[in-house]
Amino acid sequence: MTLPTPSAAASLEVTDETDLTTVPSSTTQGSESRSPGRLAWKRFKRDRTGVISAYIVIFFFVIAICAPLIAKLYGKNPYTTYASQRPELLDAFAYPSGPNGGMSSEFWFGIEPQLGRDVFTFLLYGIRTSLGIAVAATLLTTIAGVIIGVTAGYLGGKTDYFVGRIIDILLSFPSTLFFIAFMPVVYGLFVAPDENIPTSLRAISLILVLSAFGWASIARLLRGQVLGLREREYIEAAKVTGASPGRIVFKELLPNLWTPIIIQSTLMLPAYVTAEAGLAFLGVGIIDPTPDWGVMIQRGAQFYTEDLTFMLFPGLSMVIFVLAFNLLGDSVRDALDPKSKR
Numbered sequence: 335m336t337l338p339t340p341s342a343a344a345s346l347e348v349t350d351e352t353d354l355t356t357v358p359s360s361t362t363q364g365s366e367s368r369s370p371g372r373l374a375w376k377r378f379k380r381d382r383t384g385v386i387s388a389y390i391v392i393f394f395f396v397i398a399i400c401a402p403l404i405a406k407l408y409g410k411n412p413y414t415t416y417a418s419q420r421p422e423l424l425d426a427f428a429y430p431s432g433p434n435g436g437m438s439s440e441f442w443f444g445i446e447p448q449l450g451r452d453v454f455t456f457l458l459y460g461i462r463t464s465l466g467i468a469v470a471a472t473l474l475t476t477i478a479g480v481i482i483g484v485t486a487g488y489l490g491g492k493t494d495y496f497v498g499r500i501i502d503i504l505l506s507f508p509s510t511l512f513f514i515a516f517m518p519v520v521y522g523l524f525v526a527p528d529e530n531i532p533t534s535l536r537a538i539s540l541i542l543v544l545s546a547f548g549w550a551s552i553a554r555l556l557r558g559q560v561l562g563l564r565e566r567e568y569i570e571a572a573k574v575t576g577a578s579p580g581r582i583v584f585k586e587l588l589p590n591l592w593t594p595i596i597i598q599s600t601l602m603l604p605a606y607v608t609a610e611a612g613l614a615f616l617g618v619g620i621i622d623p624t625p626d627w628g629v630m631i632q633r634g635a636q637f638y639t640e641d642l643t644f645m646l647f648p649g650l651s652m653v654i655f656v657l658a659f660n661l662l663g664d665s666v667r668d669a670l671d672p673k674s675k676r
Contacts, residue, residue, distance in 0.1 A: 377669040384665025390658035394651075398465045401458040408442075410452040412459045412625045416441075417450020424450055427640075435643025443647050447637045457647050459625035464652075467540055467620075468606040474545040475606075476599050479552030484583060484591070486553070487560025494557070501557075504550040510612065513543060517618040533624045540619055544606055552598045556591060563587055593670040600663035604656040611652060627652045 378384055397404070405411055417423045423431060428448045430436030435444030435453070443453035486497035520539045521531050563569065564587070572582050607627070613619030614628025615635075622629050627648050634645025 374669045378665060381665045381668065383661055384669070387658040387662040387665065390654065391662055394461060394655050394658075395465065397458060398462040401455075401462045404458055405455045408455060410441075410455050412451060412456040413623060415449045415451055416445060417448075420450075424448075429637070429641050430643075435641050437643065444643050446633065446644055447641050453644060453647060456625045456630060457651065460627050460630050460648060461651065461655075463537075463620060463625055464607055464610055464627040467537055467544075467610050468603050471541045471544040471548065471606045471610075472599055472603045474541060475548040475602060476552060476595065478545060479549040479598075480556060480588075480591075480595060482549060483553035483556030484560050484587060487557040488564055488579065488583060488587065490561070490564075494561075497553070497557070501550040501554050504547055505554075507547065509547055510609075512547070513609075513613055514616060514618050516543060517613065533620065536620055536624075540610060540613065544609060548602065548606070552595070552602070555594055555598060559591055559594060560587060563590055597663065597667045597670065600659070600666050604659040604663075607652065607656055607659075 410416075423436060423445055424447070425431045430445050430447065430450075432438055432444070437444040441452055441454070443457065445451065446453060446456065482497060486494045517539065520543060521535065524535055525531050569582060569586055572586055577585075610619060611626070611628035611631065614621070614626045615632040617632070620626040620629055622633065630648035631645060631652075634648065638645045
């Protein structure tokens with residue numbers, strides 16, 4: 335039996351070292367490519383409906399953010415009553431004198447009956463107002479729901495029982511009727527009955543009221559998730575090692591709750607868009623002359639028999655946005671949780 339020469343032994347050692355160094359590298363790359371986030375992103379990209387819906391949603395948000403710039407380039411604003419400056423824009427019955435609600439190269443979406451405001455810029459700022467309120471309410475609701483739901487589920491006992499009863503009470507309220515009755519009370523806390531209510535106060539009140547009655551559903555969902563997770567072995571191991579409750583919540587529980595949090599948030603925002611528009615339509619939310627989806631639909635409902643155009647654009651744009659965001663929420667749910675896909 336012959337022993338390998340020193341050069342051969344050296345080559346064997348180099349080969350062994352190369353093998354030892356390359357295996358972990360390929361394993362690491364494989365684990366990165368198979369991470370939950372990457373897998374969810376790949377599943378989402380294969381969903382054509384979800385991708386198209388995402389583009390539509392992004393388009394609406396870009397429109398909302400860039401509304402002042404677009405209006406400046408367009409050369410008009412949503413507050414000027416152009417008919418008072420040019421009476422020929424309206425006929426003897428105060429309806430647009432031109433066809434299709436006065437649509438032309440000067441007024442792309444026509445003008446508003448009676449007042450003669452530009453519909454295009456009014457819609458741009460209406461989208462901005464509605465989406466701003468809905469996004470703020472969604473963020474506040476999600477934060478409150480996560481804090482309350484995780485706290486109740488982790489602590490358990492009397493805290494869980496007390497929070498659970500509050501959630502049951504909130505979920506039993508007829509929210510729409512309660513909003514109609516409660517909004518004037520909120521306004522009355524800050525403004526005298528004979529004073530005009532500032533638009534900023536209306537927006538803040540809407541956000542607070544929507545959030546106050548919206549956190550219960552996401553809190554109940556997360557509470558149930560935490561009740562199951564806190565009995566897992568890795569949570570017990572973290573407690574044994576002396577980890578603080580804050581560390582357990584942020585390092586062990588929350589990483590396992592991002593999927594339901596994201597899914598609930600994507601389904602919550604379009605619901606808030608329609609709720610805010612409905613309150614504006616009923617006159618207890620944003621009111622004219624502030625641009626808003628609900629304000630435009632409420633104004634358009636007065637003239638739709640003679641001029642459908644003014645109501646068509648806000649109604650159609652809101653339906654498209656809500657439908658696209660709901661489809662996006664379904665696609666995100668299927669990408670993050672493939673088992674939920676039917």
